[in-house]
Amino acid sequence: MKRLLMLLLALSLVAAACGGDDGGGDATAAPEPGATTAAPSDDGDADDTTAAPDTTTPPSDDGQTGDEVNLRWMTRPDNPEEAAVYGEISDQLNDSLEGITLTYEPGSNEGEGYQQTLLTNLSAGTAPDVFWIPGTDIADFASRGVILDLREFADASGHSDDDFYPGPMAHLTTDLETGQPGNALWGLPRDVSTFALYVNKDLIAEAGVPDPLELEATGEWDWDAFNEVVTGVADLGGEIKGYGQSNWWGPFGAWLNAAGGGFFNEDRTACALDSDESIAGLAALRDLYATGATIPYGEEPEPPFRAGTVGLFQNGRWATPGIRTVDFDWDVVGLPQGPDGPGNWLFWGAYVVNATTENPEAAWELVSALTQADVQAQISELGANIPSRVSDDALQAFLGFTPPENNQAFLDGLQQNPTTEGPLWAGNWPEFSNLMGTEVQAVVTGERDIADYQTNICSETAPAFEG
Amino acid sequence: MTTTTERPPATASARPPWYVPFVGWRVITLLLTLVGIAAVLMRRGIVVSGPLRWTAALAFVGATALAVAALGYTLRPRHVGRVGGFSLDFLIAVVAAFVAFNRMDMFTGLDAVGEAFNDSAGWLLVIVLGWLVSGFRSGQNAAVRTAARWTMLLGVVILALSMGLVPGVVEFISRLIQPEVFPIAVLAVLAGTSARLLWSDAATRFYGSDQRQLEALDGMLFVAPNALGFLAFFAGPLIVSLFISFTEWDGLTDATFVGLRNYADLLSDDLFLRSLRNIVVFGVIAIPLAVAPAVLLASVLNSKLPGMKFFRAVYFLPSIAGVVGVTLIWKQLFDSTVGYVNFAILKVTEWLNALLGSGLDAPQPQWISDTNIALFSVIILFVWQQIGFNTVLFLAGMQGIDGTLYEAAELDGAGPWKKFVNITIPMLRPTTVFVVATTTILALQLFNEPFILQSPSPPSGPGNATLTPVIYLYQNAFQEFEIGYASAVAWALFLLIFGVTLLYFRRSREDGVLTT
Numbered sequence: 004m005k006r007l008l009m010l011l012l013a014l015s016l017v018a019a020a021c022g023g024d025d026g027g028g029d030a031t032a033a034p035e036p037g038a039t040t041a042a043p044s045d046d047g048d049a050d051d052t053t054a055a056p057d058t059t060t061p062p063s064d065d066g067q068t069g070d071e072v073n074l075r076w077m078t079r080p081d082n083p084e085e086a087a088v089y090g091e092i093s094d095q096l097n098d099s100l101e102g103i104t105l106t107y108e109p110g111s112n113e114g115e116g117y118q119q120t121l122l123t124n125l126s127a128g129t130a131p132d133v134f135w136i137p138g139t140d141i142a143d144f145a146s147r148g149v150i151l152d153l154r155e156f157a158d159a160s161g162h163s164d165d166d167f168y169p170g171p172m173a174h175l176t177t178d179l180e181t182g183q184p185g186n187a188l189w190g191l192p193r194d195v196s197t198f199a200l201y202v203n204k205d206l207i208a209e210a211g212v213p214d215p216l217e218l219e220a221t222g223e224w225d226w227d228a229f230n231e232v233v234t235g236v237a238d239l240g241g242e243i244k245g246y247g248q249s250n251w252w253g254p255f256g257a258w259l260n261a262a263g264g265g266f267f268n269e270d271r272t273a274c275a276l277d278s279d280e281s282i283a284g285l286a287a288l289r290d291l292y293a294t295g296a297t298i299p300y301g302e303e304p305e306p307p308f309r310a311g312t313v314g315l316f317q318n319g320r321w322a323t324p325g326i327r328t329v330d331f332d333w334d335v336v337g338l339p340q341g342p343d344g345p346g347n348w349l350f351w352g353a354y355v356v357n358a359t360t361e362n363p364e365a366a367w368e369l370v371s372a373l374t375q376a377d378v379q380a381q382i383s384e385l386g387a388n389i390p391s392r393v394s395d396d397a398l399q400a401f402l403g404f405t406p407p408e409n410n411q412a413f414l415d416g417l418q419q420n421p422t423t424e425g426p427l428w429a430g431n432w433p434e435f436s437n438l439m440g441t442e443v444q445a446v447v448t449g450e451r452d453i454a455d456y457q458t459n460i461c462s463e464t465a466p467a468f469e470g
Numbered sequence: 471m472t473t474t475t476e477r478p479p480a481t482a483s484a485r486p487p488w489y490v491p492f493v494g495w496r497v498i499t500l501l502l503t504l505v506g507i508a509a510v511l512m513r514r515g516i517v518v519s520g521p522l523r524w525t526a527a528l529a530f531v532g533a534t535a536l537a538v539a540a541l542g543y544t545l546r547p548r549h550v551g552r553v554g555g556f557s558l559d560f561l562i563a564v565v566a567a568f569v570a571f572n573r574m575d576m577f578t579g580l581d582a583v584g585e586a587f588n589d590s591a592g593w594l595l596v597i598v599l600g601w602l603v604s605g606f607r608s609g610q611n612a613a614v615r616t617a618a619r620w621t622m623l624l625g626v627v628i629l630a631l632s633m634g635l636v637p638g639v640v641e642f643i644s645r646l647i648q649p650e651v652f653p654i655a656v657l658a659v660l661a662g663t664s665a666r667l668l669w670s671d672a673a674t675r676f677y678g679s680d681q682r683q684l685e686a687l688d689g690m691l692f693v694a695p696n697a698l699g700f701l702a703f704f705a706g707p708l709i710v711s712l713f714i715s716f717t718e719w720d721g722l723t724d725a726t727f728v729g730l731r732n733y734a735d736l737l738s739d740d741l742f743l744r745s746l747r748n749i750v751v752f753g754v755i756a757i758p759l760a761v762a763p764a765v766l767l768a769s770v771l772n773s774k775l776p777g778m779k780f781f782r783a784v785y786f787l788p789s790i791a792g793v794v795g796v797t798l799i800w801k802q803l804f805d806s807t808v809g810y811v812n813f814a815i816l817k818v819t820e821w822l823n824a825l826l827g828s829g830l831d832a833p834q835p836q837w838i839s840d841t842n843i844a845l846f847s848v849i850i851l852f853v854w855q856q857i858g859f860n861t862v863l864f865l866a867g868m869q870g871i872d873g874t875l876y877e878a879a880e881l882d883g884a885g886p887w888k889k890f891v892n893i894t895i896p897m898l899r900p901t902t903v904f905v906v907a908t909t910t911i912l913a914l915q916l917f918n919e920p921f922i923l924q925s926p927s928p929p930s931g932p933g934n935a936t937l938t939p940v941i942y943l944y945q946n947a948f949q950e951f952e953i954g955y956a957s958a959v960a961w962a963l964f965l966l967i968f969g970v971t972l973l974y975f976r977r978s979r980e981d982g983v984l985t986t
Contacts, residue, residue: 008626015630017576019586119948126721128954143951147722242807250927252491299806301839301932307807397699433949440928450841450933
């Protein structure tokens, strides 16, 4: 009898692993063949976002089951709620894309984890058919032949590059031979973002300084006005500070951009950190931090901003969901005008197609569907993204997702000739970024003389352009 | 399975009835391993890129050697042929079963197993109750036990049905007969059957195995699961990573063999040398701080004072808390503007000023962003995490010290301090060796704490103050696609840890602390 019981239990385990079910609809129910992975639960458990895919119909080696094409796709959500929305979108597309069965894989909800997961899967040959990568990684993936040039499929489907912001499309169409925009198509942007200043309106009122939103409306929102507001708020004393930015290339880069400088020369083949304009931007930032009116450089400003002790906090749209939980009056305002304008960034990432996919045409169809206006509006409703498609429908929907009331500040950032985040087609961006970040921090914190920086920084970052 | 004590004396005997098909199977396995080598090298059927390709080819060469030995010493029966054949069959059965299950998507179905158990937990309870009642030997009559057994059987049947036994088995069979699965499943069954045959008494007689050889074979089978895990998840990746360290490889395209160039580059790599300097400074400060106070703390916790069990648990708590959660909490505490550490410094200074009438300024260190302090902050966090665990180890060591030593010392008039210095400390030397060695290894592998503490800033910290070898490895591997160079960093770190540990143990042995 014991053997019979053990046999039954073993068979039950096998049956459960096969997702077998009598159709009773209980929790052991097998999803419909090829159904999309269940979205993470609402309990906020980050582990849920890494749940294994759950399909009942094993795809054959060519990713096809009968007439159905099975596609796996992966994108990095910023939080469990966003992962749930991507799961819902996958379900919807599962219904609307004929002959295509989708499996959504969130990868991980932490940036580093996603990168590791993706690289490991690519090395092992098990990466999904379609996946998301940051804009700065496009060159690495395209030049190594890891992602497909989709132009052939795009042309056949009536796609137009003009439907998306030109900055990301310049990188996504870059020709591998020339390193310049050409006729390739490495993917389509999932979403975009820009910087804005999150404003603690209660602190501004308490300090009695001019309201940045009003200054912006009257065209007076420049570096001088900005400094006045920052020092005015900090004058409240105690732990109150006027401004804070995170310590990575984006925030300080905006200051270089606003002074007319930047990281690279025009064709992005050499360092431009030592140009007079770049140095002017960095010097302005250093001088601001030297006043002591800011959160110390390198300290994370979001916690004190959320604690209500910082007047202005520079960050992208992705910070909005977190800021929505604060209990003071807040809004957003655009970056102040520098000598060369507001100097914003256009951040983006793209859906690309695995070069080893067995179904490139279906994969393109999925990429195209994922970047339609209605899908992008659905994702941007959560507050962390701006649609990448230049579509009135998507942008109008975005404006309605409040707070903040002044969502227009983000869209203005997109219109004010922002510098597009991008890879180095003729160099190693992560290496450049690491080398540059360390030295910029040394200047801003006063540990390195800016003249010495100007003399040497481009030779110090030169290894990033070698080999 | 027949136990070794029941087996007949081993003498080579005449060919068994299964000899001819068995030799055929040995030929087939030899051909399979040769096909495997060709498939890997020609990239047909088994497509693995980069260094993995050569590792896979090497594995097939090893399997071929086993297959040759198995065939040769089956034709001229020797025990070595039995061992080779058994090892090869066992490996083929395990690998083929794994591949077949993988192609059947059985592993991704493990989630469903968990869910099914969750939903059927009530029936599991019925089964367990039935089993418990049926197991009672006294105070109940046979009818009750029979009823309990039937209840248990009923519970199992209902559990099986509620877990989807019937449709599940149908689904299993439908997946099994898929063309890309069935031949592999057949291979697994054949290899398993052959292995079982080689395990039989008939095989003992045929190969002339003696008792010692039989026991060795038994031992091999007992360690096989662990050995397989070790090979697959530790030794295998270790060897692959050593091979990768001699290549230039981005993890995505083919690798280029560069010999020792990666290691030579390390010697002139300022960032790598900086990471080594940081980890040495970290180790020199953090290891004594994580060990010495733990001895004192353990001696306090070893006392008979009331509430000591509670405090033992409290001090151990940081060791079992997740490093990510703990580090995030410390990140908040270390925040220079709204963190509690600086707040405490401020309040203490205010209190001192009020008490002494002084006008001291409260220092507000930038614990995470100051080049001169950032590494020290990581040390504080590391020591806080490790000290509790080390305390528990010392506590265990103290409780193993013979109490008569203390009694004798008391008779000689020794006080608590003399007893601690002259008895406790010397008697704890073996524990101290272990604690220092494990803390050193953990310290040299430092990664999570600075990585999370500095996030979203680069983990190397201000002025590379918190750049450790493992962080440098991570940056090279996952940010710059330099997997070959990152592997060289990993092996350099391994040699450092191995060297330090070896020196330490050798010194301890010379001092007589370790006897083996």
